[in-house]
Amino acid sequence: xxxxxxxxxxxxxxxxxxxxxxxxxxxxxxxxxxxxxxxxxxxxxxxxxxxxxxxxxxxxxxxxxxxxxxxxxxxxxxxxxxxxxxxxxxxxxxxxxxxxxxxxxxxxxxxxxxxxxxxxxxxxxxxxxxxxxxxxxxxxxxxxxxxxxxxxxxxxxxxxxxxxxxxxxxxxxxxxxxxxxxxxxxxxxxxxxxxxxxxxxxxxxxxxxxxxxxxxxxxxxxxxxxxxxxxxxxxxxxxxxxxxxxxxxxxxxxxxxxxxxxxxxxxxxxxxxxxxxxxxxxxxxxxxxxxxxxxxxxxxxxxxxxxxxxxxxxxxxxxxxxxxxxxxxxxxxxxxxxxxxxxxxxx
Numbered sequence: 001x002x003x004x005x006x007x008x009x010x011x012x013x014x015x016x017x018x019x020x021x022x023x024x025x026x027x028x029x030x031x032x033x034x035x036x037x038x039x040x041x042x043x044x045x046x047x048x049x050x051x052x053x054x055x056x057x058x059x060x061x062x063x064x065x066x067x068x069x070x071x072x073x074x075x076x077x078x079x080x081x082x083x084x085x086x087x088x089x090x091x092x093x094x095x096x097x098x099x100x101x102x103x104x105x106x107x108x109x110x111x112x113x114x115x116x117x118x119x120x121x122x123x124x125x126x127x128x129x130x131x132x133x134x135x136x137x138x139x140x141x142x143x144x145x146x147x148x149x150x151x152x153x154x155x156x157x158x159x160x161x162x163x164x165x166x167x168x169x170x171x172x173x174x175x176x177x178x179x180x181x182x183x184x185x186x187x188x189x190x191x192x193x194x195x196x197x198x199x200x201x202x203x204x205x206x207x208x209x210x211x212x213x214x215x216x217x218x219x220x221x222x223x224x225x226x227x228x229x230x231x232x233x234x235x236x237x238x239x240x241x242x243x244x245x246x247x248x249x250x251x252x253x254x255x256x257x258x259x260x261x262x263x264x265x266x267x268x269x270x271x272x273x274x275x276x277x278x279x280x281x282x283x284x285x286x287x288x289x290x291x292x293x294x295x296x297x298x299x300x301x302x303x304x305x306x307x308x309x310x311x312x313x314x315x316x317x318x319x320x321x322x323x324x325x326x327x328x329x330x331x332x333x334x335x336x337x338x339x340x341x342x343x344x345x346x347x
Contacts, residue, residue: 013102014086020097022047022058034084034103044295051079052088061099064090075106092194098281098284140167162200186224189332194227195251198234202249206242215252220270225335230334233319236304237274237330244278244328259333260278261318269317281323289321306334324340 016033018024027035027042035050036040047057055073063071070091078084086103093100093137144164151157199212223230241249252273259269281289290309305319312319317334 010345013104014045015098016042016098016101017093017098018047018061020154024062025098029103031103034055034105035078053077057090057101058087059102064092066098067092072187106149158200158203162197162204165178165197166201179331186226189223189225189227189230191220191223191230191253191272192218194231194234195272197231198238199251201235202238202242205239210242210246211248212238213248213250215250217253219254220253220255221336223270223315229311229314233332234274236308237332240304241274241276241278241328242332244276244280246276246278246328248277250275256333259335261316261333261335264316264335269333269335272332272334274332276328277326278326278328279327281321292320309315 011028012030014022014034015026015028016031017026021168024045024047027039031271032039032042047061050057052060052073053076055076060073062069064335070089073088073090076088078086084103084105086105089102089104091100091102092098097281140163144160144167148157148160148164151160157199193216199214202210202212238249238251250273252275254271254273255269256269256271259266261269290305308317312332312334319330319332319333321328321330323329
């Protein structure tokens, strides 16, 4: 019979599957934990034994088998090791009568609109995935640290340092997914150090296919912000240039005086430009390029530029662009706070 999706094991959403006779044949760990029943006890159990009210699970399964799409029963009460309340979604699996149930506890997924369930379910899936990738990331970071002790060549050591730093950044992002809370406090950020890390990553990714040039203003002061988020935004801008088949990418920094961002005036801001010689932004996408899921490539996710703009806004800044075939320029403006004299060090 059809089995549950492979990702069901790592989902934080409780999932179980019944066969054509309404016997439980699969329950993911989240379901076992939520019901307070072990996997062995659930295996082969009659779905009616969970005493769902007001709509028993076998009846909901029958409706799912007869429907062209998933069906939902709101505010179901289920008996496990105690009483549980959830909105229950039932989906037919294949042609053999199997049905998959997803349980969305009403205290975790409030609201009447089924559309409100999607973001919460996606968030739960991401937390499950983050939990699974955390240990491999920690292993990669540890391996990079061991490798660094044995490499004496400065150029190779630079790439090992990048692997270690990126591993640490990804671990921080994973930890944020697993334990969301207040964003980290802003800290002094050297924008040129971030750009150099991004340049090294881009060169490792693109090889000899692209030339990355630098035009930095050495007099820039330190920014205050989240270095991991800013690195993420800058890397997305440079990767966007690589994906546009640019032969040359130029990274430029300048000071911008008397800047108005939104309705707020700033005495000084840092301007970061990512200029490339790629094919440009298609005209039909120009007005929607920063929207999520909008991409000019069939295999693109359409998330990179949307995330970069979000990071700019998190830092009180802005992200804009102008483009024509053979020349595209993305401009990131990041306002600087009023600095004390000793803080105005070379960035």
